[in-house]
Amino acid sequence: xxxxxxxxxxxxxxxxxxxxxPVDFWQPLIGNGDYALTRPAIVLVLSVGVLAWFFVSVxxxxxxxxxxSQFVAEGVYGLVRNSLARDxxxxxxxxxxxxxxxxxxxxxxxxxxAGVIPFVQFPSFSRIGFPIALTLVxxxxxxxxxxxxxGFLGYMKxxxxxxxxxxxxxxxxxxxxxxxxxxxxxxxxxxxxGNMFAGHLLLLIFTVGGEYLLLHGAPAIKVSGVISFAFxxxxxxxxxxxxxxxxxxxxxxxxxxxxxxxxxxx
Amino acid sequence: xxxxxxxxxxxxxxxxxxxxxxLIFAAYINGVAxxxxxxxxxxxIAFTGFALTEFLALLGLVFAFVFNGLKP
Numbered sequence: 001x002x003x004x005x006x007x008x009x010x011x012x013x014x015x016x017x018x019x020x021x022p023v024d025f026w027q028p029l030i031g032n033g034d035y036a037l038t039r040p041a042i043v044l045v046l047s048v049g050v051l052a053w054f055f056v057s058v059x060x061x062x063x064x065x066x067x068x069s070q071f072v073a074e075g076v077y078g079l080v081r082n083s084l085a086r087d088x089x090x091x092x093x094x095x096x097x098x099x100x101x102x103x104x105x106x107x108x109x110x111x112x113x114a115g116v117i118p119f120v121q122f123p124s125f126s127r128i129g130f131p132i133a134l135t136l137v138x139x140x141x142x143x144x145x146x147x148x149x150x151g152f153l154g155y156m157k158x159x160x161x162x163x164x165x166x167x168x169x170x171x172x173x174x175x176x177x178x179x180x181x182x183x184x185x186x187x188x189x190x191x192x193x194g195n196m197f198a199g200h201l202l203l204l205i206f207t208v209g210g211e212y213l214l215l216h217g218a219p220a221i222k223v224s225g226v227i228s229f230a231f232x233x234x235x236x237x238x239x240x241x242x243x244x245x246x247x248x249x250x251x252x253x254x255x256x257x258x259x260x261x262x263x264x265x266x
Numbered sequence: 267x268x269x270x271x272x273x274x275x276x277x278x279x280x281x282x283x284x285x286x287x288x289l290i291f292a293a294y295i296n297g298v299a300x301x302x303x304x305x306x307x308x309x310x311i312a313f314t315g316f317a318l319t320e321f322l323a324l325l326g327l328v329f330a331f332v333f334n335g336l337k338p
Contacts, residue, residue, distance in 0.1 A: 022331060083306065083309075087306060087307075087310065088310060187318075187321045190321070190324055190325070190328060191317060191320065191321050191324055194324030194327050194328060195320075195324065197327075198324075198327055248313070249313055249316070249317045252310065252313055252317075253314070253317060256310075256314060
């Protein structure tokens with residue numbers, strides 16, 4: 001839909017081809033400026049609603065022989081619980097992090113898939129604010145757990161890997177400190193944002209460019225417009241793959257960071 | 267000819283991560299082919315490595331847009 005909006009603006013201009021850019025991701029629906037109800041916000045609220053409705057309706061009528069929706073719910077829960085939480089955090093204290101990881105995985109997955117669902121078609125994590133908020137949750141959780149488990153001094157001590165010679169310790173401490181406190185959250189947020197942003201921009205360029213070539217090009221060029229549209233469809237399927245992968249990777253890294261926090265001291 | 271040099275720079279910057287991601291998955295496939303039962307363990311390692319490598323390409327993407335806005 002965003003592609004349609006952009007191309008609509010383009011047709012209204014009647015001018016040359018306007019390359020889609022970051023501007024196309026700012027889509028306020030009500031109001032503008034600092035306090036606006038934007039399209040990604042609506043998508044996020046929608047996804048939370050769908051998720052809550054799905055799990056409440058599945059949870060109400062649980063049966064010993066699972067139906068279709070219960071099978072899906074159990075499959076997703078099993079994936080996050082067993083292959084993400086238990087294998088990474090360890091069987092001792094993984095269980096209390098499962099709700100967070102499951103919610104996180106499904107929320108990211110649903111919001112990412114919104115990028116290719118017709119009429120929704122906006123991955124809300126392509127606005128940097130959303131991944132930052134999600135990363136903040138992970139950050140607070142794994143730092144709090146680490147401080148509680150190891151204490152302040154213990155945590156600082158555990159940053160330096162064992163077996164490092166004495167003269168290298170300050171340098172290692174500095175590097176590890178930057179890793180734990182700065183580059184981990186930054187990379188977590190930027191990875192999700194970058195993937196969603198770049199992927200959606202790619203689709204946007206193929207569709208808007210295809211439309212322009214098809215409508216405004218010479219007859220020979222119209223063929224390349226068709227090819228561009230075909231590529232947009234192919235890339236949409238690739239996007240679905242990337243969206244699954246990013247939801248998985250975000251949850252995987254969150255679990256890894258928590259695992260580092262709950263790990264016993266060396 | 268007009269355009270933005272950051273796009274060209276991003277293309278160059280993506281070469282490294284591209285090779286890196288290829289190496290990681292080549293090693294992962296090799297490992298699983300030799301020892302199929304180690305798959306679940308290797309999967310975590312492979313995707314962690316993939317995430318770290320891919321981040322370099324994304325840094326390039328972000329910087330391409332950041333430096334795009336800086337007019338000399």
